[in-house]
Amino acid sequence: MLNRLEAQAPDALLALIKLHAADERPDKIDLGVGVYRTGQGDTPVFSAIKAAEQQLVDRQDSKSYLGPEGDMGFVNRLMPYIFGADATMGGRIAGMQTPGGTGAVRLALALAQKAGMTRLHMGVPSWPNHAQILNDLALETVTFAHANADGTANIEAVLDVVRRAGPNEGVLLHGCCHNPTGIDYSDEEWDAIGDAFVESGTFPIIDTAYQGLGHGLEEDAAGLRSVLAKVPEAFICYSCDKNFGMYRDRVGAFYVLADGQETLDTAFSNANALARASWSMPPDHGAAAIRLILRDDELTKMWLDELDTMRSRMREVRSTLAEAGMAGGVDLTPLGRQNGLFSMLPVSKEQVVQLREEHGIYMAGSGRINIAGLTAGNIEKFVASLAAVTG
Numbered sequence: 001m002l003n004r005l006e007a008q009a010p011d012a013l014l015a016l017i018k019l020h021a022a023d024e025r026p027d028k029i030d031l032g033v034g035v036y037r038t039g040q041g042d043t044p045v046f047s048a049i050k051a052a053e054q055q056l057v058d059r060q061d062s063k064s065y066l067g068p069e070g071d072m073g074f075v076n077r078l079m080p081y082i083f084g085a086d087a088t089m090g091g092r093i094a095g096m097q098t099p100g101g102t103g104a105v106r107l108a109l110a111l112a113q114k115a116g117m118t119r120l121h122m123g124v125p126s127w128p129n130h131a132q133i134l135n136d137l138a139l140e141t142v143t144f145a146h147a148n149a150d151g152t153a154n155i156e157a158v159l160d161v162v163r164r165a166g167p168n169e170g171v172l173l174h175g176c177c178h179n180p181t182g183i184d185y186s187d188e189e190w191d192a193i194g195d196a197f198v199e200s201g202t203f204p205i206i207d208t209a210y211q212g213l214g215h216g217l218e219e220d221a222a223g224l225r226s227v228l229a230k231v232p233e234a235f236i237c238y239s240c241d242k243n244f245g246m247y248r249d250r251v252g253a254f255y256v257l258a259d260g261q262e263t264l265d266t267a268f269s270n271a272n273a274l275a276r277a278s279w280s281m282p283p284d285h286g287a288a289a290i291r292l293i294l295r296d297d298e299l300t301k302m303w304l305d306e307l308d309t310m311r312s313r314m315r316e317v318r319s320t321l322a323e324a325g326m327a328g329g330v331d332l333t334p335l336g337r338q339n340g341l342f343s344m345l346p347v348s349k350e351q352v353v354q355l356r357e358e359h360g361i362y363m364a365g366s367g368r369i370n371i372a373g374l375t376a377g378n379i380e381k382f383v384a385s386l387a388a389v390t391g
Contacts, residue, residue: 023085023362052290053136082221095253098252098282123158125368154185176340201205208238214340239252244290251287279359355389361386
C-alpha cells in the first residue's frame with residue numbers, strides 16, 4: 001500500500017535551516033527562520049513566561065484532560081487584548097484554544113467549509129501554509145494580488161474581491177504584520193474593507209499571528225476591530241507563538257463572531273467535533289502559562305515590557321534599512337513603512353542563491369527576509385552584499 005505514495009518535496013525553509021547550520025563562515029546571516037531574535041542573535045524565553053512556568057511547577061496539581069475547547073481561562077483572558085474593552089461584543093464573540101495559529105486556521109477553514117463555504121479568496125503572496133491547508137481540505141481557492149510593486153497594499157484589488165465575492169464565499173486576510181510582505185492596511189483602508197464585507201455578504205476570516213509586533217497591541221488590533229464592528233459574522237484565528245515567544249509550545253485560539261448565542265453554541269458544537277477528530281484537545285502548558293501572566297498585573301507588565309523591546313528593536317532595524325535607501329537595484333525605503341517580522345525583497349531566485357553562496361546570507365527563495373535576523377553587527381554587511389548582487 002505504501003508504494004502508492006508519491007514522495008513530497010521537503011519543506012524549503014527546513015532545508016535552509018540545515019544549509020545554514022552546515023555553513024562554517026563566522027559572519028553568516030540567517031534571515032530565513034521566522035522567529036524573533038535579539039540584537040545578539042538569540043531567541044530567548046520571555047522572563048514573564050519563565051515566572052509563570054515556575055508557578056505551574058510549584059502549584060499545578062493535575063494534568064487531567066481539559067476537553068477539545070482547551071484552557072478557557074486562557075481564551076477569555078486573551079480576548080480584551082484582541083477585541084477591546086467589550087471583549088465579547090455584547091455576547092457575540094466566543095472562542096476555544098487551538099494548537100498554535102496553524103490549528104486555528106485549519107479549524108476555521110474546515111468549519112467554514114462545513115457551514116457551506118464554496119470558495120475562498122486569498123491575497124498572494126501569503127503564508128505558505130495557508131495554501132497547504134486549503135489544498136488539503138480541497139476547498140476551492142482563488143488568489144488575488146495583495147501587494148503593489150512599491151511595497152504598499154493593493155487596496156483596490158482587496159476591495160474588488162470582497163465586493164464581488166458572494167455570501168457563500170470567504171476572504172482570508174492577515175490582521176496585522178502581514179507574512180511575508182510586512183504590508184498592512186491603514187485605518188481608512190480597514191474601514192473600507194469592513195464596508196465592502198457588509199455590502200457583499202462575503203464571510204471574513206482574519207488571521208492575526210503577530211499582534212503587538214507592528215505598532216502596539218491596540219494599534220495592531222484596530223483594523224480587525226473595525227471590521228468586526230460592522231459585519232454580522234466572522235472567524236478570527238490567533239497565535240501567541242510570536243508575541244509570547246511560545247513557538248514550540250503551539251499556543252493559539254479560534255474565535256467566532258455570530259449574531260447571537262444560539263448561533264455561537266451551534267458553531268462551537270461543530271468546532272469542538274472537528275477539533276476532537278483532529279487533535280482531540282490542544283496542549284495545555286503554554287496556554288496555562290499565558291493565563292497566569294494575564295491574570296497577574298506584575299507578570300502582565302513584565303510581558304508588555306518585553307513585547308515593547310521586541311517591537312522597538314524591529315522598528316529600529318527597519319529604520320536603518322530605510323535610511324540606507326538603494327542597495328544596488330533594491331530600494332529598501334519601503335521596509336521602513338512595513339510592519340512585523342517579515343518583508344520581501346524584489347530579488348530573483350538566482351540572486352538569493354548568489355547571496356547565500358557568495359556572502360553567507362540565507363533567506364527564502366521568494367525573497368522573504370526575517371527583519372529580526374539583522375543586527376547592528378551585520379546589517380552593514382547585508383546592505384553591501386545586496387548591493388553587490390543586485391547592482
